Amino acid sequence: MAPLPFPDDGISTRNEGLRSLARYEPQGEQEVPTPNIEPTPAPPPPSPVYWCGPAPERCDSCRLAVRDRFFDARTVKGPWGILCWPCHENPAIGLGKLGPGFGQQYDRQPDGRFLKTAG
Ligand SMILES: [Zn+2]
Numbered sequence: 258m259a260p261l262p263f264p265d266d267g268i269s270t271r272n273e274g275l276r277s278l279a280r281y282e283p284q285g286e287q288e289v290p291t292p293n294i295e296p297t298p299a300p301p302p303p304s305p306v307y308w309c310g311p312a313p314e315r316c317d318s319c320r321l322a323v324r325d326r327f328f329d330a331r332t333v334k335g336p337w338g339i340l341c342w343p344c345h346e347n348p349a350i351g352l353g354k355l356g357p358g359f360g361q362q363y364d365r366q367p368d369g370r371f372l373k374t375a376g
Pocket residue numbers: 316317318319320321340341342343344345
């Protein structure tokens with residue numbers, strides 16, 4: 258039996274282990290495999306809401322003509338009404354808020370209908 262090239266004292270084995278570690282170098286940015294999970298479908302966009310019936314002609318408060326925007330909104334006194342923007346923002350008349358219980362904003366579209374755009 259031929260003699261071993263190196264004494265089998267365990268050192269060369271350990272060195273081999275260190276060389277193995279030295280070869281294990283990070284290879285830069287590694288792409289992490291993405292788990293195959295179905296993406297959560299986005300909720301469908303809300304369907305547009307248009308003002309029903311004939312468009313209001315005048316602000317219920319100041320009686321100025323409604324042009325391209327009005328608010329169907331609650332007033333500080335409680336009742337709801339058609340308000341122009343200045344009246345809606347006037348703290349003596351409107352609440353200046355939109356949303357359930359406060360009001361909705363409608364904007365005239367190119368086809369002449371009023372689309373709910375806020376609230
Ligand atoms: Zn007004």
